[in-house]
Amino acid sequence: MDEFELIRRFFVDARPAERVLLGIGDDGAVLEPAQGSSLVAVVDTLIESVHFPKGFAAADLGYRCVAVNLSDIAAMGATPRWMTLALTLTDTDTHWLTGFASGMRAAADAWSMSLVGGDTTRGSQLTATVQVLGELPIGSELRRDGAQPGDSVFVSGSVGDAAAGLGLWAEADKLSAEQQFLAQRFARPTPRLALGKALRGLASAAIDVSDGLLGDLSKLLRASDCGASVALDSLPLSAALKAQFDAVSAERLALTGGDDYELCFCVPPDRVDELLARAAALDETVTCIGRIERQSGLVCIRNGRVIEYDAAGYRHFTGSGS
Numbered sequence: 001m002d003e004f005e006l007i008r009r010f011f012v013d014a015r016p017a018e019r020v021l022l023g024i025g026d027d028g029a030v031l032e033p034a035q036g037s038s039l040v041a042v043v044d045t046l047i048e049s050v051h052f053p054k055g056f057a058a059a060d061l062g063y064r065c066v067a068v069n070l071s072d073i074a075a076m077g078a079t080p081r082w083m084t085l086a087l088t089l090t091d092t093d094t095h096w097l098t099g100f101a102s103g104m105r106a107a108a109d110a111w112s113m114s115l116v117g118g119d120t121t122r123g124s125q126l127t128a129t130v131q132v133l134g135e136l137p138i139g140s141e142l143r144r145d146g147a148q149p150g151d152s153v154f155v156s157g158s159v160g161d162a163a164a165g166l167g168l169w170a171e172a173d174k175l176s177a178e179q180q181f182l183a184q185r186f187a188r189p190t191p192r193l194a195l196g197k198a199l200r201g202l203a204s205a206a207i208d209v210s211d212g213l214l215g216d217l218s219k220l221l222r223a224s225d226c227g228a229s230v231a232l233d234s235l236p237l238s239a240a241l242k243a244q245f246d247a248v249s250a251e252r253l254a255l256t257g258g259d260d261y262e263l264c265f266c267v268p269p270d271r272v273d274e275l276l277a278r279a280a281a282l283d284e285t286v287t288c289i290g291r292i293e294r295q296s297g298l299v300c301i302r303n304g305r306v307i308e309y310d311a312a313g314y315r316h317f318t319g320s321g322s
């Protein structure tokens with residue numbers, strides 16, 4: 001049983017819930033606490049040796065556990081406001097806690113958020129769970145289920161860097177500038193909050209790339225009940241990734257490596273110019289990587305030829321990824 005089947009089987013409730021505008025199945029839940037206002041809720045857990053290596057810098061962990069949640073908030077097009085923190089510690093190390101708190105505060109300050117509650121426990125594995133609550137004009141959320149055949153598929157920034165950076169972690173003290181860039185992309189991801197907001201009323205569907213581009217785009221396609229073709233030659237790869245890896249490895253990292261926290265989204269063809277103008281105004285890079293198709297499934301194309309890709313991105317509980 002993979003993560004998605006487990007959620008479907010045990011946690012999806014068929015009963016219609018009151019004032020839930022969007023429930024399980026998207027990057028965040030959209031709730032209507034009072035008529036005419038909407039609240040977006042997201043939560044993410046980072047566990048030592050599962051989501052980050054042992055010895056990972058405390059300040060980076062503090063930053064990262066906020067940033068990964070902000071990425072889900074960005075994928076909903078929302079504005080983050082408040083967060084809570086549930087922390088499980090193996091011991092009380094004040095030096096470590098100082099670092100963790102400073103990293104967390106740096107991320108919270110960067111996006112004008114405040115920590116308003118949480119829970120602290122002792123346990124056998126270092127674990128940080130952050131929940132972020134955000135706001136959104138009612139009805140303007142970016143959802144996974146609105147893609148239409150003919151829409152262009154875009155991805156922000158560059159993909160594959162974080163998975164490459166995680167692989168470099170063991171030698172963190174002797175990295176070149178390029179390797180440091182990749183390691184930093186893992187340690188301190190950039191949630192695309194301004195871009196997410198700019199996509200309101202423009203993108204037909206959106207998701208953030210946390211488990212790998214192919215895997216996350218597949219989730220969007222399933223939710224939208226359509227397929228897509230992706231042009232492998234157009235994948236946005238950073239100069240550092242291309243310099244550090246051969247073309248085959250770089251492409252595999254870009255398609256199936258996780259932790260990029262970029263946005264993957266769809267835009268109707270007649271609104272692409274508007275998207276490019278909005279992205280340019282924000283100084284955000286967006287790259288068209290393919291097209292939504294009526295036929296279900298994801299087809300990768302290189303030089304006009306269809307390429308089979310076996311790895312469908314990372315799925316928990318299947319033993320197939322990080």
Ligand code: ADP
Pocket residue numbers: 007011012023024025026027028072210211219
């Ligand atoms: P993401 O990668 O953005 O966290 P996923 O694509 O993994 O989201 O989708 C999982 C969906 O299932 C999300 O809507 C998430 O909120 C929901 N979900 C995950 N675990 C649980 C759970 N234990 N109970 C209820 N909903 C869950």
Ligand code: MG
Pocket residue numbers: 027071072075207208209210
């Ligand atoms: Mg997500």
